[in-house]
Amino acid sequence: MPIKYIPYTPNTIEGQAVLDNITRTKRVLRYRENNEVYNRLERGMPYYEVETVEQVGESSDNLIMRGECVSNCAYLKEQGIKVDLVYIDPPFASGVDYAKKVYLRRNPKLAEKIKTAKKELNSEDFKFFEEKMYGDIWQKEEYLNWMYENLQAIRSIMNENASIYLHLDTHIGHYGKILMDEVFGEDNFINHISWMRSHAHGDSGQGSSHFGRVVDMIFYYRLGSEGVWNPQYLDYSEETIKRDYKYKEKDGRKYRLAPVDGPGGASKGNPYYEFEGISGYWRFSKEKMQKLYDEGIVVKSSTGKSLSQKKYLDEAKGKSVTDLWDDVYRVSPTSNERVDYATQKPEALLTRIIETSSNEKMIVADFFGGSGVTAKVANKLGRKFIHCDVGINSIQTVRDRLVAEKANFTIKEVKDGVNLFRNPQQTMDKLATLITGLQTKVEGVSNFWLGAINDSKLGTVPVYVPDLIDSQQKLLDIPTINRIINQEIQNLSINAKKVIVYYIDIDDEKELKKFIKENNATTTDVELKDLKNLLHETVVDDELEFSITEGKGEYTVSIDKFTSDRLQQKINEFNEKGNLQAINKGKKFDPINISEEGLELIELISLDCKNSEGEWFSSTEIKIDKLGYVIYDGEKSKDFWNGKITSKEKSLRIKVRNISGDESIVSVE
Template sequence: MAIKYIPYTPTPAGGQALLDNFTRQRRALIYRGDTDVEININRGMPLFDIKETECIGNPDNDNLVIHGDCLSTCAYLKDNGIKVDLVYIDPPFASGANYAKKIILRKTYDRSSIEIDDNEETAFEEKMYGDIWDKERYLNWMFENLMAIREIMSERASIYVHLDWHIGHYVKVLMDEIFGESNFRNEIVWYYPNKIPDKRKPLFTNCCDFILLYAKSDEQVFNIQYRDVKPHKRAKEVKINGKKQSVRDADGNVVYEIFDKTMIDNVWNIPSLAGSSKEKHEINYATQKPEALLERIIRASSDEGMLVADFFGGSGVTAAVASRLGRRFIHGDINLNSIQSARDRLARNGASFHVKEIKDGITLFRNPAQTMDVIKQIIPGFCNDSRFKKPWTGSITDSRGTIPVYIPDLIALSSTRVLDTVTLNEIITLGLHDLPDGINRAIIYYIDIIDKEEISRFIDEHNDTLVKIELEDLKKYLDLIVLEDSAEISYIKSDNSYIIVVDNFYSDRVAGKIEEFNRRNDCAKQRSYPEIIPSDRGLDMIELISVDCTFEDKNAVWNSDFEIKIDPKTSFIIRDGIMTKEFWDGTITSDRKPLRIKIRNICGDETIFTNDTIS
């Protein structure tokens, strides 16, 4: 449950919205369900406890990597009086696609004699997040997030919103409403010339995204950017009596200047990241954007020392470029894969920052998309049931018959967290009346309820069917999802160092993913890949090991004194951010006594082992 709700500033942007009663004017975007978000806006941004989980580098810094959704992160920033000077966001595009992380089970190079297969690696995928929305829910979700972001922007701030053809033209209207049409600056076209054409489709190849640029006010920072061009001569000109005239020397000859730069316009020719590129290889994130794109944005709309934020941070490119250019940064994302990718990237680059986690009472299994998949497996008797359309998620069958079930959409968490009368009214009017004959019970799962008695009264007053509605707390299932890995760890003390040995490692979830991959492969008409068989010691299930020699308490802020990461493609060790040509043999050396050891498996789950579990 939220500690409190942080109110929005009751001042409309450019006369577009009145927040005291949230009256939209006629030229605002009108769509089915457009007023549903009013309750959330009037309630405010949910503020939750936040816990620092790790500090990298110099602790005297205000750079942040925050594991949490955009709305809760903005509530934390506003409550702490933190203003940002530049926002870039690359939110889901409502593209109808699922995005997956490629999981690689590396070769292992044990010291015992083992025949190494010639295959480079064995890989399978794991869903990172879903980008499957209906337009109405997406627009409500975007409206609320953009309102929250506006709250924490300084007067000198700009916001760049990266979208494409799927939804961008709708979001433009929302941004006019939130930021004011007079604060619109540009529609930037990012053209990536290396897109491979698809000749099978009867259309022009889509090879661009577009980025909407708005300012918070006329005080915005903007630094003109230039690009190199082929040097060429141009007559030097001056204005005389309001007219341009060529400059001439003492002999009457026209004076020429050499130009090798030109101002950058709103069409940006920047290649997207090819799979073989060094930048893509190092990070390997599904929706990764090139550093060149963010460098142009950050140089144009911020000065050194300013605070740059990205609340859908993905691969961490915004924070990484901001740090390199001498800006402060905030990286936020609800996806744990994003937090880990950004953390590793920034640590490798030598940045100092604090990692924080918003404690919203929900333990997400890796990310919302995966949690939705897993929660359906954990609820006893649940199944997807085509007989029940939206808003129902599926059904449960028990001794009393079939029961339709509603589960809040964790992907749109900010708008579905609290069970309110708007959601209930939709379930009752759209859901109950269309149920098949013989259904007399329905279950509504919720995450938070502000006033359960009010919800019960609403059901009694508005449910005119014979179907009994039962309310159940979803958090009791969310808390069961995360399982810790197991390991046998020992260390050997030599004269000046400690050699930590991971004797065995086992991850039930990685093993389950491998089993699922092999089973699916066996069912295929033609076997596509060889069977995946993990090594005996399970070391190929490990992605990163971090050693804390400073704090012993399991719940203390993590301090990574030594760490190694194993590159999934080459199996080489990355030691404290530096790539080596060494293969990992299951050991890590520390010059101080290890007090805690953190192991991250290849799916991204992290488990902390304290000194009392190390032999």
């Protein structure tokens, strides 16, 4: 349950994602179930307890938060934190499932043999399987209502002169623009930026029935009359300089010149101009010369009238950036920026946005932080950052990137009572197997229900589970119950004696049961169940066996054995599926086999020599990359992991992260 609800704005919300003011000739643009959105906005943002998970470096205002956008904004507003710049790259409603490749690490014993043989590690030889990170599959109306609520929450914690950039693609971008107009005001719209993220080739190239899709849409809004605006420029290319300008060395610097035409220009009626004693005939009109003057080029007329001041080439601002960004490309597979995170954006893109719309020490926030590029670039440019995401892989990715940058930050987690595994999508995929006897796609039971249980006494019992991907469904309230008893139960084509309704949060259980009793016109019994109890009972922590030795002023922790039930299940599923596919194709399948020690399932080990409980403090840590090399406290090396980690002080706790991102903490007695 939320501790309380925080108002989106000081006054009651007026307006919603209905957009009745936009009238079509045949219909009014209206979003389904908008009344529920309005009720949630009136109620306010749910404010949950927030736990500090880890402090990295010195205390600072930089935050990494695991939680949903609205809940994160509630926390920031309650703490009185206002942001100066927001960049968000939310799901695009693209209809695509995003997955990450999970690579097994080298067994330390095998890696040592390879090192002895002086054989280079090749990632093509590695074993990996894929895990779904999130499903970007939405009904349009659901997506827009969800986005509208998020934008309202973000607006509530922005400074009066703040800026926001919303990054979408052509699937949903035009609707996003309408929402931005309503939430932030049409008068505050500055630019529709077209980002040409790649050349039209490969999967971006022209298809059998469409042009190459290479452009994303970024909508830029700036609040207030004193918002930050730092114009951006592109360097003049050598081709442009050679074509349009000549220059002369003087005093060790280069003066920029306009192109000089040959003798005879003056006799044809063209003005005669002189540059720092270098004379020539110019074919430019007086208007053209005025333009050159406005650009700061050193020009003097034949009459001796000076048109501008001295200007050096190395001081020229360059070509102004327009709203077509065709000079920033997506992160290539071979780029040093690559962190193997789906939807990763290039640092150059965020550099331009952050430099344009913020100054040093200002707060830059990203509420769908993903790979953490916004936080990394903000830190590099001397800004404060707030990175938020609901997926644990996002939190770990940005944490590791910032550790490598020697940044200071605090990691916090919104305690909404749900163990979401690594992300909501994986939890939803798992739920059907967690509810005993549940069958999906039961005849007579609509998709509103997750499925149904076949009870020997009651017959078919439909089961409702809130969609954890859609934060709007996490709270069970009267509008939801009203829909269930007065719509969904009555629409069942079976005679259900009972339905089970799972919930994450519940508005007022006593009041809801009273409402059901007074308003349920059917003979169907409605049983309410707490989904958190089910989730908590299913989590099995990874197991770690280790030994510690002391000598030569340091402590050595040796990892003897690592067991992960969750990973083993995933690998078994992968092997079974792969073997079946191979049989059908008449091919041989090479399964993933785990060694007895299981050390190839470990990605990161951290030692806490400061705290025996509470928030984590990483005194020292190692991360093993997919090539098997060790990263020591953010510093890359060419060392193979030997199954050990050392520290100057005795460790009080050990944290191990497996290759899928699950973390386990073991106390050292």
